[in-house]
Amino acid sequence: MTFNPLEQRGIPLDRQLRNWRELNVDPIDPDRCDPYTRCRVITMNGIEVEAILFSHQLARNTVDPEIKRQLAQTRYIEAQQQKAVNWLLPGLSSVLETTIAYEQVAVDLTAWVARMEPDPYLKQAYQFGVLEDFDHLYRYANLYEMIEHRKAESIVDNLTEVMPGRPTRYHHRDPVDNVRDPYAKDQADPLSKLHALTIMSTEQQTMNFYMNTGPTYMEPIARQLYQEIGLIEEEHVTHYESLVDPGETWWEQLVNHEYNECYLYYSFMEQESDPKVKAIWELHLNMELEHLHIACDLMRRLDGREPAEVLAPRAAQRADVRAEQGLSARTARHADGPDHARRRLRARGARAVREDAGDDPRRREPAERPGDARARRHVRA
């Protein structure tokens, strides 16, 4: 792939402001849309929400009023982007239907990231999380059948498996057990940084969504379920944010955020099946390119460093929400058997896992490993 966001110029910031008519997007059709279009919408909403909240935190930690103003300018545009993206969701859907779509994102996007992640320790962290997302999808599917008499398959369209996993009571841990080891910013593959930021952001939005929509239910079983899963989402945000190296400077983090937005909008633009939604991804990509340049200038000025040093020279593999397509999901997820992620993550640290994996983590990506056949048997049993 030749796409390099650092070499492209986008729309100048002073021409990015949209009027009400432009923000008033046509929502997707809940019954007839490509479920993966909805997954991309939910993903990009999570990414934009994180961009806005991160920028607010950065502004609160910035003394220079001139820089605060600059952040406010870009942030206003990002807030418009968030509106344009999230308002693609249809009012015709119930909260529960949107919830099931959130869990489809959690399963498919995380499964994709787990498969593409070059670092074996981070890979395990995603495999660990995806198992729990899978169980959440099942719990909400049950609730959907009870309240609305519909099968979750009518939403996920048989692209993502909905089947019983483990009881969610096993997801509640001592909070200290949710804190993982971070990647090392100077050694990590740039793709690993994008993965961590992406999954952290989407899980954070899932947490926000459940904490805000849970109490809108009348049914006691629904209220209880959103509380329970909402608390597990708190664990997931803790889990994923701890993967990010806290040694990155604020400006380096800002650049990573903007770079990731370019990477995702570009990837989704290439995959999008709905032409109207595709046009939004393309427009937003062209906006993000400019945000990235502004962030890069800030990093050069305030850190005295060249952003190219910390970024991927190219966006290697494109992000994809369609992880489960054409695969037996369980086999894809449980490469070493069903419990491996939990067992090894708990027992050993990042270094031990990486040592096990040998020198080049990417060589640990063979099509078939000894555990695969066993995992498949386990699924069928």
Added chain:
Amino acid sequence: MSELETPQAGDDRSRDDDVVALLMRQHGDIRNLFDEVEATSGEERRDAFRRLVRLLAVHETAEEEVVHPFVRRSVAGGQEIVEDRLKEEREAKEMLATLDDMDPDGPDFLPKLIELRRDVQMHARAEERYEFIHIRRSTDVTDLAAMAKAIKAAEAMAPTRPHPGVESGAKNMALGPVAALMDRTKDTVRKAMGGS
């Protein structure tokens, strides 16, 4: 779709003693039947469509008899809320009548059905958001149960699944029987409400 199964209210063994929960499940049943009509063809589609028409007729009639009067009477601004819903119901019924006259395998049937589906879904969501929420807020458990009993009595007249021995599809396609069904639904609901 690999396996098509339209659940019947009562499959989940819930007690259905809450009219709001019951009506929300019926909204799901209606959507499931739309799925079934879209996914089938020929005699199967005719049959699924007949069940859809029956359920829609019974469901809307029961709501008109039970839910709307309650909202009109007991909710502030209820008059306006109900007017909006009735307008939607009238439009849906007109479209239903048009569809009823069409050949289910003809080229115009499916686009029209999809249009109806969207209208019905908008109507259902509006009920859930602007009516049901008031019913739960301002009604005690015995009222909910009495209303549920009336709706259930009506529902018995509209099976979601085909069962053997039922008259052939073509005979039921005409709107005549549907109009009669609505009348019978009204009687059944009134009797159930009066008897509770």
